[in-house]
Amino acid sequence: xxxxxxxxxxxxxxxxxxxxxxxxxxxxxxxxxxxxxxxxxxxxxxxxxxxxxxxxxxxxxxxxxxxxxxxxxxxxxxxxxxxxxxxxxxxxxxxxxxxxxxxxxxxxxxxxxxxxxxxxxxxxxxxxxxxxxxxxxxxxxxxxxxxxxxxxxxxxxxxxxxxxxxxxxxxxxxxxxxxxxxxxxxxxxxxxxxxxxxxxxxxxxxxxxxxxxxxxxxxxxxxxxxxxxxxxxxxxxxxxxxxxxxxxxxxxxxxxxxxxxxxxxxxxxxxxxxxxxxxxxxxxxxxxxxxxxxxxxxxxxxxxxxxxxxxxxxxxxxxxxxxxxxxxxxxxxxxxxxxxxx
Amino acid sequence: xxxxxxxxxxxxxxxxxxxxxxxxxxxxxxxxxxxxxxxxxxxxxxxxxxxxxxxxxxxxxxxxxxxxxxxxxxxxxxxxxxxxxxxxxxxxxxxxxxxxxxxxxxxxxxxxxxxxxxxxxxxxxxxxxxxxxxxxxxxxxxxxxxxxxxxxxxxxxxxxxxxxxxxxxxxxxxxxxxxxxxxxxxxxxxxxxxxxxxxxxxxxxxxxxxxxxxxxxxxxxxxxxxxxxxxxxxxxxxxxxxxxxxxxxxxxxxxxxxxxxxxxxxxxxxxxxxxxxxxxxxxxxxxxxxxxxxxxxxxxxxxxxxxxxxxxxxxxxxxxxxxxxxxxxxxxxxxxxxxxx
Numbered sequence: 001x002x003x004x005x006x007x008x009x010x011x012x013x014x015x016x017x018x019x020x021x022x023x024x025x026x027x028x029x030x031x032x033x034x035x036x037x038x039x040x041x042x043x044x045x046x047x048x049x050x051x052x053x054x055x056x057x058x059x060x061x062x063x064x065x066x067x068x069x070x071x072x073x074x075x076x077x078x079x080x081x082x083x084x085x086x087x088x089x090x091x092x093x094x095x096x097x098x099x100x101x102x103x104x105x106x107x108x109x110x111x112x113x114x115x116x117x118x119x120x121x122x123x124x125x126x127x128x129x130x131x132x133x134x135x136x137x138x139x140x141x142x143x144x145x146x147x148x149x150x151x152x153x154x155x156x157x158x159x160x161x162x163x164x165x166x167x168x169x170x171x172x173x174x175x176x177x178x179x180x181x182x183x184x185x186x187x188x189x190x191x192x193x194x195x196x197x198x199x200x201x202x203x204x205x206x207x208x209x210x211x212x213x214x215x216x217x218x219x220x221x222x223x224x225x226x227x228x229x230x231x232x233x234x235x236x237x238x239x240x241x242x243x244x245x246x247x248x249x250x251x252x253x254x255x256x257x258x259x260x261x262x263x264x265x266x267x268x269x270x271x272x273x274x275x276x277x278x279x280x281x282x283x284x285x286x287x288x289x290x291x292x293x294x295x296x297x298x299x300x301x302x303x304x305x306x307x308x309x310x311x312x313x314x315x316x317x318x319x320x321x322x323x324x325x326x327x328x329x330x331x332x333x334x335x336x337x338x339x340x341x342x
Numbered sequence: 343x344x345x346x347x348x349x350x351x352x353x354x355x356x357x358x359x360x361x362x363x364x365x366x367x368x369x370x371x372x373x374x375x376x377x378x379x380x381x382x383x384x385x386x387x388x389x390x391x392x393x394x395x396x397x398x399x400x401x402x403x404x405x406x407x408x409x410x411x412x413x414x415x416x417x418x419x420x421x422x423x424x425x426x427x428x429x430x431x432x433x434x435x436x437x438x439x440x441x442x443x444x445x446x447x448x449x450x451x452x453x454x455x456x457x458x459x460x461x462x463x464x465x466x467x468x469x470x471x472x473x474x475x476x477x478x479x480x481x482x483x484x485x486x487x488x489x490x491x492x493x494x495x496x497x498x499x500x501x502x503x504x505x506x507x508x509x510x511x512x513x514x515x516x517x518x519x520x521x522x523x524x525x526x527x528x529x530x531x532x533x534x535x536x537x538x539x540x541x542x543x544x545x546x547x548x549x550x551x552x553x554x555x556x557x558x559x560x561x562x563x564x565x566x567x568x569x570x571x572x573x574x575x576x577x578x579x580x581x582x583x584x585x586x587x588x589x590x591x592x593x594x595x596x597x598x599x600x601x602x603x604x605x606x607x608x609x610x611x612x613x614x615x616x617x618x619x620x621x622x623x624x625x626x627x628x629x630x631x632x633x634x635x636x637x638x639x640x641x642x643x644x645x646x647x648x649x650x651x652x653x654x655x656x657x658x659x660x661x662x663x664x665x666x667x668x669x670x671x672x673x674x675x676x677x678x679x680x681x682x683x
Contacts, residue, residue, distance in 0.1 A: 056382040060356040067542040070509040239657035246547040255657040
């Protein structure tokens, strides 16, 4: 017997992410920095796989035939998901990769159009994701300790912030997708590069919200709310295009399909101010909701759009409302439909 | 009441085909083999049904007179359609359309002429003129479990090959016709059969030698990333008369009109497209080659582009080019070449 003796620790996994020089090549883009993220739960680990497809079964036969099945790699897309502590630095970085604005007042505007995402070209913003410890060690040479995903593009972000979760700090769930085959390396574990560690320091406590600038519909008396939690989700579909050859199946590029799906939900205390924006639950008129403060570097999570859902929760001592706003503005304008700033 | 309790399952149907000895005699030509085909759906099952003619309603009557009816056994033509995986060991069924001899490949020549389908005419190895088809477990009559169809001529055939359906394997859809009544038999268990039900097919991702649209001044300008291709051939086959009123076998079959050969190819629109697009507006000869040398050829070698359509249903823009095969009847070049080993 020769069972392998190595063990891979789940708790020991680390994640580094950086902007690639050209999409799919794992080099560092000029001026970019490699970051290690504060992951709260193990990220997705995906080895090279192929989608199994088969012909219809042969009439007269009662089993599937191996000869009539294939691993189809031509349309394979891998999803890499991870959960991180949403400090301002982490939020800015994720917004840069997802909505291409990470300058601190990170916003998605009505006139957004996706960048060209082409194999071998400098792409805003394709990233390489390294997971230290996600590989497997071989007996001879240990160059497979880490797993590496090249050519990743951000598909979705969900930001959850509640007074009674994760010590009242924001949590971000990210999903990246790639059409490139996972690779194995040892760069992060062996220290071939040293990423800047984002530890989550400075993450905004939930209690930082302030009645000035925390409101539904209008910023002023009569519209302020007392929130218990809020969440924002931003997502889009990314599909791969083509494949370069029948050996590596590298995509020719990606295309964004459909539109951005943006939603913000807030749980808040049901009180007399509700009367002032109740009409907008059904009138079709634009509504703005914001959680934040009025400090010099404001905490501002704001969504502009129309109400898509509203419900009342009877599970607490006091009655609470939940409002969901679907983010939308006039297209082809610089109007912000979602702002994420901490 | 005495309703029977037996039944036949659909999943148990099998199809066996062989090159016929003489047109309509149902025997296997010397030196040929019976093949069990990898059918992916039940084939057409004909039970010798024929049309009924009804005469004119007579003045003063209001119900179709029973004496003014006539069974049209004299014009019966039964179609047998089926779909198979185009496997890489059996001779291609396309030979039953092109009537040429080249081992396992079929060439449609510019000088194509129909076979001699006179009743009882001797078939030759090179010809693949007619086939015998057994459909097993399609019927039960005593110990007979097969319909045997003799004198079958291939009327239409299509090779279709796509990267994202049927596990990337090529599929052949074909239709044979016969004017000879089917017979109840129990032959297959005693035949020597080459089974094709578990053979491999040439996968789409194997087709790497050439993926090209033909007819451009720089040949490589026609190289394209292909998602699917197909080649079809069809002809109108009609029966002639009937020899007697016992079996109503035809005197012969004749082809009426042309053998129409068409093809299509769906590919990614890219920087080669503007050059290719010109073929849809000029009168240049074109076609396409999808090749894994020396095993797989889906070649439409001589054609005109008949249509060019952009498809917006995928992440990337795709184009489908449609072609019709053409030729010089005085020439001997190939219009199309099919091999799927």
